[in-house]
Amino acid sequence: MNLFGIDFSVGALWLVAALVLAIMELIAPGFFLIFVAAGAAVTGLVVLAGPDLHVIVQALLFAAFSGVAVATGRRWYHRSPSTAGSHGLNDRTAKLIGRIVEVSEPIVGGEGRVRVGDGAWTAKGFDMPAGAQVRIVGAAGNVLLVEPLI
Numbered sequence: 001m002n003l004f005g006i007d008f009s010v011g012a013l014w015l016v017a018a019l020v021l022a023i024m025e026l027i028a029p030g031f032f033l034i035f036v037a038a039g040a041a042v043t044g045l046v047v048l049a050g051p052d053l054h055v056i057v058q059a060l061l062f063a064a065f066s067g068v069a070v071a072t073g074r075r076w077y078h079r080s081p082s083t084a085g086s087h088g089l090n091d092r093t094a095k096l097i098g099r100i101v102e103v104s105e106p107i108v109g110g111e112g113r114v115r116v117g118d119g120a121w122t123a124k125g126f127d128m129p130a131g132a133q134v135r136i137v138g139a140a141g142n143v144l145l146v147e148p149l150i
Contacts, residue, residue, distance in 0.1 A: 009051060010058070014044030035073045039066025093139035100149065103132045107146075114146060 021037035043062040047053055053061075096116060104120050105113035107128040114123040114134060125146040128134060138145035 009048065011044045011046075011048030011051060014040050014047055014058070014062075018044060031073075031077070032070070035069035036066045038069040039063075042069075093142065093144065096136045096144065097138060099136050100133055101136060101146070103128050103130050103134060103146075106130045114144060116144075 018037045018040035021033050021040055025031075025033040025037065039062055042065040043058060046061055047058055099116070101114045101116050103112060103123070104115040107123060107125055110127070111122065111124050112128065113120045114136075116136075121144050122142065123134070123144045123146045124140070125134065126148055128146075128148060133149050134146040135149060136144050137147050
């Protein structure tokens, strides 16, 4: 095939398409086009190995390779520990769970305040005097759930 005065094999065109798709993924990341690019690259390699494949067979191979790449990527993405949950992203209270803090205003009747860093948060838990050390075990909205250290 002659394109812009350059002779290209059909396999090379598939590889160029893979490169273009990969660049598009870099420009507008969506974590999808990279798998389609992988399908195009594998199709290009197969067509280079067997250049007499009919265009319909090439399209079917591309669809199959892209589908396998997307399915594999999706499975990997969902199993990845860094993407399995939000890990407290944009959730300040989730990041506080497990921290040991000091009661700044006594917890009376199950409610008081604790000092976290340079701020004070409303806390719910067992009655505790000011100055007691407690562990943050959960959160309900902006209210921290605390328990005494044992």
